[in-house]
Amino acid sequence: MKKPNNSRERRNxxxxxxxxxxxxxxxxxxxxxxxxxxxxLSFSNWDLISPxxxxxxxxxxxxxxxxxxxxxxxWNTVRYCLMAIPGMMILALLLALLVNQRLRGRMIxxxxxxxxxxxxxxxxxxxxxxxxxxxxxxxxxxxSIFNVPSINWLADERTAMVAIxxxxxxxxxxxxxxxxLAGLQAIPRQLYEACEIDGGGTIRKFTSVTIPMxxxxxxxxxxxxxxxxxxxxxxVYMMTGGAPNNTTKSIVSYIYDNGFQFFKxxxxxALSWVLFLIVFSLTYVQFxxxxxxxxY
Amino acid sequence: MKMKKSIKLLSGLLSVIxxxxxxxxxxxxxxxxxxxxxVSSGTAVQSTGAEATAVQSGGEEKTLVAVMWGxxxxxxxxxxxxxxxxxxxxxxxxxxQTLPNDTYWTKLQTxxxxxxxxxxxxxxxxxxxxYQAKGIMADLTDYMGKDTEFKKDCMPEGMYGPFTxxxxxxxxxxMTFVNVLFYNKDIFDKxxxxxxxxxxxxxxxxxxxxxxxxxxxxxxxxxQYGFSFGAWPNFxxxxxxxxxxxxxxDDRKTSVLNSAENVQTFxxxxxxxxxxxxxxxxxxxxxNAFDFANGNIAMFDLGSWNVAVYDDKKINYGITLTPxxxxxxxxxxxxxxxxxxxxxxxxxxDAWKYLAFNVSEEGQKVAAxxxxxxxxxxxxxxxxxYLKSSTTPGVDLGVTLKSAxxxxxxxxxxxxxxxxxKIWPEFDLIWTKENADVxxxxxxxxxxxxxxxNEAK
Numbered sequence: 001m002k003k004p005n006n007s008r009e010r011r012n013x014x015x016x017x018x019x020x021x022x023x024x025x026x027x028x029x030x031x032x033x034x035x036x037x038x039x040x041l042s043f044s045n046w047d048l049i050s051p052x053x054x055x056x057x058x059x060x061x062x063x064x065x066x067x068x069x070x071x072x073x074x075w076n077t078v079r080y081c082l083m084a085i086p087g088m089m090i091l092a093l094l095l096a097l098l099v100n101q102r103l104r105g106r107m108i109x110x111x112x113x114x115x116x117x118x119x120x121x122x123x124x125x126x127x128x129x130x131x132x133x134x135x136x137x138x139x140x141x142x143x144s145i146f147n148v149p150s151i152n153w154l155a156d157e158r159t160a161m162v163a164i165x166x167x168x169x170x171x172x173x174x175x176x177x178x179x180x181l182a183g184l185q186a187i188p189r190q191l192y193e194a195c196e197i198d199g200g201g202t203i204r205k206f207t208s209v210t211i212p213m214x215x216x217x218x219x220x221x222x223x224x225x226x227x228x229x230x231x232x233x234x235x236v237y238m239m240t241g242g243a244p245n246n247t248t249k250s251i252v253s254y255i256y257d258n259g260f261q262f263f264k265x266x267x268x269x270a271l272s273w274v275l276f277l278i279v280f281s282l283t284y285v286q287f288x289x290x291x292x293x294x295x296y
Numbered sequence: 297m298k299m300k301k302s303i304k305l306l307s308g309l310l311s312v313i314x315x316x317x318x319x320x321x322x323x324x325x326x327x328x329x330x331x332x333x334x335v336s337s338g339t340a341v342q343s344t345g346a347e348a349t350a351v352q353s354g355g356e357e358k359t360l361v362a363v364m365w366g367x368x369x370x371x372x373x374x375x376x377x378x379x380x381x382x383x384x385x386x387x388x389x390x391x392x393q394t395l396p397n398d399t400y401w402t403k404l405q406t407x408x409x410x411x412x413x414x415x416x417x418x419x420x421x422x423x424x425x426x427y428q429a430k431g432i433m434a435d436l437t438d439y440m441g442k443d444t445e446f447k448k449d450c451m452p453e454g455m456y457g458p459f460t461x462x463x464x465x466x467x468x469x470x471m472t473f474v475n476v477l478f479y480n481k482d483i484f485d486k487x488x489x490x491x492x493x494x495x496x497x498x499x500x501x502x503x504x505x506x507x508x509x510x511x512x513x514x515x516x517x518x519x520q521y522g523f524s525f526g527a528w529p530n531f532x533x534x535x536x537x538x539x540x541x542x543x544x545x546d547d548r549k550t551s552v553l554n555s556a557e558n559v560q561t562f563x564x565x566x567x568x569x570x571x572x573x574x575x576x577x578x579x580x581x582x583x584n585a586f587d588f589a590n591g592n593i594a595m596f597d598l599g600s601w602n603v604a605v606y607d608d609k610k611i612n613y614g615i616t617l618t619p620x621x622x623x624x625x626x627x628x629x630x631x632x633x634x635x636x637x638x639x640x641x642x643x644x645x646d647a648w649k650y651l652a653f654n655v656s657e658e659g660q661k662v663a664a665x666x667x668x669x670x671x672x673x674x675x676x677x678x679x680x681x682y683l684k685s686s687t688t689p690g691v692d693l694g695v696t697l698k699s700a701x702x703x704x705x706x707x708x709x710x711x712x713x714x715x716x717x718k719i720w721p722e723f724d725l726i727w728t729k730e731n732a733d734v735x736x737x738x739x740x741x742x743x744x745x746x747x748x749x750n751e752a753k
Contacts, residue, residue: 048409049430069718134577135517136585150517152577155728242717244724260402262714 042269059270083165092176125238183217365400373666421458467636471669474699496619505574508594537627630703709752
């Protein structure tokens with residue numbers, strides 16, 4: 001920033017600062033200071049009531065060496081990401097391609113596919129919990145047509161995470177669809193025409209024009225999906241609470257447990273920072289790798 | 297030029313207002329919270345001046361903040377108790393803040409950490425060691441000794457046990473619940489089977505349940521189960537104890553989970569689900585469509601607070617003692633609740649008056665009529681105010697008195713909520729698996745449980 005050299009510029013600067021102040025102060029009070037405090041707290045033992053006690057890297061050491069559940073929830077979260085992210089991206093792309101067609105009432109389809117995004121995740125979880133119900137659920141009813149024996153979706157270690165990932169995919173596909181749609185509509189028509197002149201068919205147009213031209217959008221969607229999926233909480237909390245045998249407990253629900261069930265704020269803060277570092281490094285690697293596949 | 301200047305002034309002003317608004321917004325909220333948390337309960341600032349003199353003179357009005365979890369029926373009854381209390385002590389008012397069960401503990405801790413502690417708070421037996429270790433529960437022994445009107449023998453000595461740590465009482469038990477066997481009379485009448493009674497054993501329970509587990513509409517799926525239980529600690533413990541087993545021993549330091557008795561107990565419960573198939577497999581599932589209130593479970597081992605719930609829902613039910621274990625043993629779980637004085641409160645003397653009033657015959661009678669559970673006070677528990685409080689014909693609350701005589705609580709540790717959240721879910725390997733190896737699961741859980749118990753303060 002240039003140093004203000006007369007009173008008018010200084011006034012301008014002050015006016016500008018005054019304008020950003022409300023937002024900045026809010027950010028400071030509700031984000032920056034708590035984030036900083038959590039870093040400090042992560043090196044302490046604090047139960048909210050007795051004064052914090054400084055224990056160095058004790059919390060981190062406990063996480064990595066003495067807490068088997070930490071590794072379990074980390075693996076659970078990775079499993080969720082591996083199931084949900086490809087699903088939500090592919091489904092979103094297919095939906096975007098679909099509603100990008102000149103079909104009758106496409107606005108209605110766009111509206112419908114976007115609905116899950118703006119629906120309360122609590123309501124979504126409750127409805128899906130009933131859909132996955134072992135005895136009366138729609139999904140088991142449907143499968144029984146094909147003589148599939150009834151599956152105890154949310155109480156079976158093998159299927160519980162699949163169920164939660166399904167809800168994750170269903171509820172975020174609409175948002176990613178809008179992003180892909182914007183990306184699709186930004187592709188210049190003449191590229192398709194050029195491809196047609198060169199004799200390319202529908203499939204060729206998709207692989208040689210659409211996919212490469214969409215890579216910036218794909219990149220953005222991928223980065224955001226990873227960030228969001230690593231923080232999965234509401235569906236876990238509502239649908240299973242981490243059951244069965246903690247196989248659906250995610251990192252964030254474990255942070256919640258540590259902070260607000262066991263009142264171990266130091267542990268919870270340390271976990272949050274570990275999660276931050278994981279997400280940060282994944283994002284960093286992706287930005288480093290984008291030269292390899294993203295076309296601008 | 298002048299115009300421009302005034303616009304700039306205006307915009308500057310506006311942003312100042314915005315900022316001030318934001319700040320006032322947060323400030324205002326906490327001020328409101330403070331006032332709702334009681335005029336004289338919180339910070340040093342509040343207890344200066346008029347308030348401080350009021351404490352001494354005892355003449356001016358004072359509001360004590362009490363926090364409580366529960367259901368609407370219980371809160372309504374407690375408000376009636378509070379009204380009766382304010383009639384006896386006209387200068388003391390109770391501000392009862394009711395909270396949902398799952399956010400109660402978080403809210404309680406943040407109130408204390410935030411410098412606006414309540415004066416009185418509700419407590420249950422399992423978390424007493426946890427909160428006592430945090431130093432937020434005042435020792436009641438002295439208050440009890442000084443209060444000449446208070447009769448310690450107004451309730452059985454055993455009631456105090458769960459709230460006593462190292463010989464000192466930290467909460468005043470006001471009521472308790474026990475688990476009893478609820479049965480749906482309509483289902484039994486339809487099948488022409490006599491109602492369950494005190495002679496039931498684990499075997500008779502299973503055999504009756506088999507007769508009552510049915511596919512009523514012939515679609516190949518069972519839509520009425522004979523029996524169900526909750527796979528939560530409080531409801532599994534009585535089976536363990538009745539069969540001569542233990543979870544954590546009375547030293548609160550040794551876990552003895554994988555004993556032969558416990559293997560038998562867990563195997564019995566597992567088999568009810570997977571071998572005899574008389575209990576819905578989703579017993580531990582959040583989306584359980586089988587529920588006593590839905591009329592598709594014939595017998596259900598439940599807490600006696602459900603008397604109020606099923607009375608309201610007009611279900612034709614009865615209650616009896618839970619069945620006896622093969623060795624003839626029968627133990628039920630007691631769920632005592634009580635009030636404690638928050639250590640950080642500045643109104644402990646007045647808070648004690650409230651605690652004492654709650655267990656007086658006067659206070660207990662009001663609570664009993666409101667169906668808040670079995671009164672701690674022996675006289676009231678044996679009176680019609682309690683025994684005849686169910687509105688469902690034939691429901692005899694004398695069963696809960698009999699159950700209370702054979703009831704006990706679990707020996708918990710200061711990190712109980714961690715055990716419940718980290719260790720307990722491992723039993724899902726029994727509840728959710730048809731071919732569960734019960735012994736192997738208990739062996740593995742025993743190791744983890746002992747390690748957690750060792751971490752306790």
